[in-house]
Amino acid sequence: MMKSKADEEDYWNSSKFKAFTFDDEDDEFSRLKESKQAVNSIRRLVEEDDDEDDVEKVSWSGEPVGSKTSLFKTNPDDLSVRLYAPELRKPKSEYKDYVSDWSPEETIQRMQQGKAFSLEKFRSLQDKLLLLDFAVSAHDGNVITAVLIYLKRTLGKEVLFRELESRQTALRHLIQYLTETRDQRLLLELLRSLCRTGPCTTGREHLSITDENKRRDFLKSCLSLPFSPEDSAHVQDHFTLLERQIIIEATDRQAERGGKVEIFQKFPRRASILNMPLVTTLYYCCFYHYTEPEGTYSSSLNIRQTFKISEKQYFVTALAARAKLKAWSDVDALFTSRNWLGFTRKKSPLSFQRVVDILQKNSAPTQVLQDYVALVDDAELRISLAQKHKCHDIVINTYRDLKDRQLLLGYRGKVERGSAEERKIDELLNNPRRRWK
């Protein structure tokens, strides 16, 4: 059945392949009816082409008119039996097709041009594949998909899938068609047969599930699928997270309704935590459950442990959440580390410039901001941040340390008249013991 590539090519070039064999009459008859139906329906869609040749002008509303009758008509004078009924003398196998004699190539061309055509006569696997291959080489996705729809209808899945494996372009068209028509079942079958169970298929399926419990169960079933080790870890995490969210959501919803937990009263939840990303969940836990012991499911430390969240990520999120709540002591505690002698100092996995940015976005007051602006190493950057956030003390101290009288004098004009800052500047400027550059 299968021919090698070279054979196939020879075959295309050498013949137009028109003859069809029908073993029994029933088959032929039903085929004729099929074709007739198909063509009739097509006539309605396709606009009449006035430049068509004779064959296409044939009317299908009445009796089927094919090559045999036209032959008869062209010889009306000769009444010999031979010409009167030439078909009777021919072996059945030489019967011409009733619809047309268009080759696969011609059929594809007609499809591209929007002319009438019929695919029903292409019944052998070889013909179907020729049709497909011509469609692919014509680069017309519309026609490729049309042929695939026909093949999908007339070929067994196993055969179709097998043939598509070596025809990547056609395969991608079928995948796209099944995706668009939302034929999930066949799509999954196709991808499984190609060993392509990747994120593409399962992901789409997953997204269509809205109920969280069903979603969780589905995810669990996904865990056994052949993902890459890396992706399978992500799917596992996703599953664990969703499980966790379901528990937290149930508890917190109840707590919120009960009206006894202060934080939910003060800051009502804007949305459910279900299906939120991990970092959002972490933020949520830092916001509502920050003080919980590490043992509870909703504790932020527990989340950090379970999902191996990086120090930086945890820090950024906790900082934003606690700043939002204006829990400045918590913010302060985040930075505090003790060395072995018991001294404390402020440390951050994030540049202090960013820290200031995060705090400022969460509308931290100047007193808080200036503690962190002061920790910015680079003097120039520190001054520009201090000026931006009106941390006058820092600007003044920096200028003092730089021994720059001019700048300090200039800055005097920028602070409020009669303010403490102005007084501080004046003191510095008027201090005779101070040395300037």
Added chain:
Amino acid sequence: MSERCPVPLLWPRMAHSARRDSPELPDFSLLKRLARDQLVYLLEQLPGKKDLFIEADLMSPLDRIANVSTLKEHEVDKLYKVEYKPITSTSDQLCFLIRPRIKTVKWICDVANADKATGKFRRYKIIFTPQKFYACEAVLEEQGIFGDVTTDEWAFYLLPLDDDIISLELPEFFRDNFLAGDQRWVRTAGSALHLLHSLYGPFSKVYGIGRCSKMAYESWREQVAEGEQRTRQAEIGRVFLIDRDVDFVTPLCSQVVYEGLVDDIFRIKCGCVEFGPDVTSDKSVKVMLNSQDKVFNEIRNEHFSNVFGFLSQKARNLQTAYDKRRGMDIKQMKTFVSEELKGLKQEHRLLSLHIGASESIMKKKTKQDFQELLKTEHSLLEGFEIRECISFIEEHINRQVSMIQSLRLLCLLSITENGLMPKDYRSLKAQYLQSYGVDHLLTFANLRHLGLLVEQQPGETLTVMESKVGKLVNDKTAGKLTDAFSSLARKSNFRALSRRLNLVPKSGEEYDLRVPRDMAYIFSGAYVPLSCKLIEQVLERDGWTGLEEVTKLLNGNEFAVTGSNGADSKAKNDAQRIILVMFLGGCTFSEISALRFLGREKGYKFIVVATAITNSSRLLESLLDNHV
């Protein structure tokens, strides 16, 4: 169609070497007239009163072609937007104007079947634009509606958005063609080209690069062969076709030229933008942005840093013009009011709009540390301080700053670095999924498939593996495996291309953005857009000769074909300098600005035909999968 504006204020200062003898652009309003006439004809095919349902994304394009009164004249009673819900129309004739999408056709089948179930008789007509697909008809057949509806095609391929921009308004072209590998729009692109060829051709030379370009070119040739040929005076001489995947770097960069910036921030839709209260300090207004807007026309191609200066100069001039009134006698005043005042008022309105827009842009950009973002982009383009760039991106992700923005930077990193180191790839991907959701596993799969965000594959390992596999299995399978590997390892080769084509000027050199010396000005002098550089080079060489190394780095598929009338091209010299550039998969406003600059330098006029106007957000959003 439109009068060309007099010598623009800025250009002489921008480019001294600009040639002034640029040829006139063809009149593309003809395309609109054709589309309108055809639509009217189709509406007349369903005589009597009817309700018209329009697909949401066709509403703006339709609006540019035919207004409501034209529709009413042809007995359209009520207009509805397709919303995939049961309908409330009581008309006994329904007409649907849609894109050939299965989802929409299914909805129409639901409407018709619901009518059948309640015994309601109506007539239905579907007008597909720009063409119908067999798959859509198959849906009609499956749902038992075939024959109950009549179908037609509205061959509305091309919408002129401006004097030199034509859009196919097919944003899905990008995803369908490049991600899904579905070639449904190839013939559409060929037909669009065919239409332009028969109206403004014959083209004497066609250049192109990319698989899709090649296919579209072939489709066009076939359509030319099918139809009859007319000889006429050519208005467009040369054509350049380019696939979007030839150059992903350019659309991923932040736009800093005014028109591109407005698109990045406010999203220009079908040549129209909606400015909100933050711009107008009043209610929202919709503004058409094209060369008819005299103020916009002068700043659209300018680097944003020049825009404020220009606008304030303009405001001073306006004040002077208003001030002329003082000391006028009655007669002079009368002339002033009748001749100048209206124009001045119009200019006043436009000026305050664009000043408002610029202010709003400034505010938004300062808020998100635009300077630092640009610095990172430029470092990536230059291949400089990559570690710092990675930690910048990481912080972006950690702080859950815009999901698209983070993705954009990741892709830019991957393309410029020819893939991420495995360790970085894994860690950034994991952090991304943590910040924006595991659903983005699909996004990552898509980006990998397109070669936009990949893990570095050590070249040697690949070949060793291939040859080992090759020995084990037969040739056919080995070939398939090689395909699979090479698609995974699709190299972007950005660095090599950048060196060869000199895309990234040496840093440290001063670049005066007010006097641009090359197309790099559209990215603050940091990068010459690859797509436009290719066009420049090919036009200069009249083909790909001498660019063999470059095309090899771009995965080949280049072509240059001389048409039948190529020989006597000297006679129609003007047409030879009108060049149509077709971007398959979308084009950005920055690229259009760069081409306009190139045109002024070389005395060309470029006409940009795009399947859609794109930018980094649109490009990446089309690759997300969480909209299913």
